[in-house]
Amino acid sequence: MxxxxxxxxxxxxxxxxxxxxxxxxxxxxxxxxxxxxxxxxxxxxxxxxxxxxxxxxxxxxxxxxxxxxxxxxxxxxxxxxxxxxxxxxxxxxxxxxxxxxxxxxxxxxxxxxxxxxxxxxxxxxxxxxxxxxxxxxxxxxxxxxxxxxxxxxxxxxxxxxxxxxxxxxxxxxxxxxxxxxxxxxxxxxxxxxxxxxxxxxxxxxxxxxxxxxxxxxxxxxxxxxxxxxxxxxxxxxxxxxxxxxxxxxxxxxxxxxxxxxxxxxxxxxxxxGTERIYTHEWQLTQNIMAELGKIKGVSLLGPELGKPRTGIVAFTVKDQDASSVAFQLDRKFGIAVRAGYHCTPLGHMTAGTSAGGAVRASVGYNTTNKDIEALIAAIQFIAK
Ligand SMILES: Cc1ncc(COP(=O)(O)O)c(C=O)c1O
Missing domain, CATH: 3.40.640.10 (Type I PLP-dependent aspartate aminotransferase-like (Major domain))
Incomplete structure (x- = not known):
């Protein structure tokens, strides 16, 4: 196949x-x-x-x-x-x-x-x-x-x-x-x-x-x-x-x-080596945050840019349902992310996203800068 x-x-x-x-x-x-x-x-x-x-x-x-x-x-x-x-x-x-x-x-x-x-x-x-x-x-x-x-x-x-x-x-x-x-x-x-x-x-x-x-x-x-x-x-x-x-x-x-x-x-x-994997994933998340942060209507969750974080960047797009953003990413751009409540309703209370949940992009050991560029370009299009 x-x-x-x-x-x-x-x-x-x-x-x-x-x-x-x-x-x-x-x-x-x-x-x-x-x-x-x-x-x-x-x-x-x-x-x-x-x-x-x-x-x-x-x-x-x-x-x-x-x-x-x-x-x-x-x-x-x-x-x-x-x-x-x-x-x-x-x-x-x-x-x-x-x-x-x-x-x-x-x-x-x-x-x-x-x-x-x-x-x-x-x-x-x-x-x-x-x-x-x-x-x-x-x-x-x-x-x-x-x-x-x-x-x-x-x-x-x-x-x-x-x-x-x-x-x-x-x-x-x-x-x-x-x-x-x-x-x-x-x-x-x-x-x-x-x-x-x-x-x-x-x-x-x-x-x-x-x-x-x-x-x-x-x-x-x-x-x-x-x-x-x-x-x-x-x-x-x-x-x-x-x-x-x-x-x-x-x-x-x-x-x-x-x-x-x-x-x-x-x-x-x-x-x-776990240190190398962490550094690789951290740099990718910083990239995502820096670029998504520039898009009007996008709000990022979690630690500020520059602070330690694992390979997770969750965000919301103003006036758009998280599942609809994830659906468009999948169907129009071939990008797989998760949307919704991520099995942590209390986490969403903490983040202030209980009403609609969030979109979560998460990177791994084999994620490339090209993958990140594809995500950023797609969100720029969706948030327009
Ligand atoms: C923080 C946390 N705890 C527990 C779990 C459950 O893991 P598993 O699917 O391996 O049971 C997850 C899954 O995403 C998780 O993110």
Whole structure:
């Protein structure tokens, strides 16, 4: 089938295209002598186990995690966040979070509020997505168990000061859960120096792996209740899930094909370097902002020009519905962006765009200046 030419600016939803090595690694495990990891000691089962462990080691290297077995594989960030939130919280616990969280944080918290009697405080951020650390400190109570935050807002592109936030959480006796959906692979993350207790990440966005992959890092001193119960291929006589990691949190057959692809994606990232990817994406966003900022009727969301941000630029066009702008970009110009509420209604309250949502262009490791020029020319035409 002939590939349709497209300017892809929706990397915040999923990266595309993936490096060729990702598909190759997946086909190799799919067609090669690879069986079910942890379900036998014959060669083909061990081969699958080796491939999976290799990806765990690469992720540990990327995030500076001492023991690769403290990383558990999930099918996306959402599952990792559910495991972290539901596995950590008990009735009566209090949670501090922010007003720019994705529904993958907010919905599990609201579910536990309804069913388990936990309490949640959503801390307001300014429209640029900046946090007031003194206010954050005041939000803690003796029963606060968890501080949860998106490392980068998927609407504003703002980046939170994780080191300072983890220091405050730990001083108050709480754990820190970081939603790295918009930073894993595209921004340096060091769980040790940032003192992160739980890190939820997607495999399919900045890490360049296939959809259906993700993971959760769990600090060795933190024991979560498993989200799923079932076969692990280990301690089969026990009624409880094994204590040993990663088995405790990985019931059932793993997505070995996807994890092999994720390993190839992480290898690609390690070769490019997260600092280089961040700089490349930042320069592209600055370009978009500088040029869109000149167009009458266009308003930009998030941090000002020159400030740190991930590869996200959301904007509105005066008197035009966000979905209509995205529709025109797609149909008339072959440019793929996302429009609407981006699963963060509270984020839109923060940005002041609750009425109509926003258009979001998001760049990736392979976005070029030519892609950006195409977007700018199209918005100049649409906003006229
Ligand atoms: C900040 C944030 N959290 C969570 C998610 C959910 O990620 P996933 O689709 O991998 O479950 C997203 C997806 O865009 C996101 O941007």
């Amino acid at each position: 002939k590939q349709q030419s497209v300017v892809y600016l929706d990397h915040a939803a999923t990266s595309w295209p993936k490096p060729e090595s990702v598909g190759e690694a997946m086909i190799e495990i799919l067609n090669g002598p690879s069986a079910n990891s942890g379900r036998g000691s014959y060669g083909m089962a061990l081969q699958a186990g080796r491939t999976i462990f290799q990806t765990r080691m690469q992720l540990a290297g990327l995030f500076h995690i001492d023991n690769p077995n403290d990383i558990v594989f999930t099918s996306n960030t959402t599952e990792a966040l559910n495991l972290a939130i539901k596995g950590c919280l008990k009735p009566g616990d209090h949670v501090v979070t922010t007003m720019v969280e994705h529904n993958s944080v907010r919905r599990p918290l609201e579910y536990l509020k309804r069913t388990q009697g936990i309490t949640v405080d959503y801390l307001a951020l300014n429209p640029e997505g900046e946090i007031d650390l003194a206010e954050l400190k005041r939000a803690f109570r003796p029963e606060t168990k968890l501080l949860v935050c998106a490392h980068s807002s998927n609407l504003l592109g703002s980046i939170l000061p994780i080191e300072e936030m983890s220091r405050i959480a730990h001083e108050q006796g709480a754990f820190l859960l970081v939603d790295a959906a918009q930073t894993a692979g595209g921004y340096p993350i060091d769980v040790k120096s940032m003192e992160i207790d739980l890190l939820a990440f997607p495999g399919h966005k900045g890490l360049l792996g296939p959809q259906g992959t993700g993971g959760l890092y769990i600090h060795p001193n933190l024991d979560l209740e498993p989200l799923q119960h079932g076969g692990t291929g280990s301690q089969s006589e026990a009624l409880e899930m094994p204590q040993v990691r990663p088995d405790r949190y990985e019931a059932g057959t793993l997505n070995a094909v996807g994890i092999a692809g994720l390993g190839a994606g992480v290898s690609h990232i390690l070769k490019l």
